[in-house]
Amino acid sequence: MLAIDFVNTLTSEDDHLEEWVSSQGLPWSERLRELRGQVEAAVLAARDGHEPDLAPLNAALRGAPAYDVLTWSGAVEMSREREGDEVARALAVLAGAAAELLASPAVRKVKTCEAPGCRLLFVPAHPRRRWCDPATCGNRVRVARYYQRHKD
Numbered sequence: 001m002l003a004i005d006f007v008n009t010l011t012s013e014d015d016h017l018e019e020w021v022s023s024q025g026l027p028w029s030e031r032l033r034e035l036r037g038q039v040e041a042a043v044l045a046a047r048d049g050h051e052p053d054l055a056p057l058n059a060a061l062r063g064a065p066a067y068d069v070l071t072w073s074g075a076v077e078m079s080r081e082r083e084g085d086e087v088a089r090a091l092a093v094l095a096g097a098a099a100e101l102l103a104s105p106a107v108r109k110v111k112t113c114e115a116p117g118c119r120l121l122f123v124p125a126h127p128r129r130r131w132c133d134p135a136t137c138g139n140r141v142r143v144a145r146y147y148q149r150h151k152d
């Protein structure tokens, strides 16, 4: 999920935003870092049933309005383009991904990883899942519990 991937570029240890943005083929701007914080705050508020601050996301969406373009290549194809400069388009694409999540019932299922020191968000495939990744965080917690139980 693009909005969750965007927010998760900030881990407890590291900030991967610049690499992630370039891996998405988007241009770099410090405004993306600001937008990430706004998206995270909005997702957490909506998850908890509180009114999120939607103004910054609406501003990003308005900065590069989308329109559909029809082309012919043996069949009619429709693609979505955006107006505006490339940074405005990047902000709008990521705000658009956040908008899809915020307006969907999935936002109520977003969880924060319960492993100590992990801040990653995830939408669990199974409602009882507690860790962003059972293979890393889940395993780390189980190993820590094992040592806790067996240390005496």
Ligand SMILES: [Zn+2]
Residues within 6 Å of the ligand: 113, 114, 115, 118, 119, 120, 131, 132, 133, 137
């Ligand atoms: Zn985790």
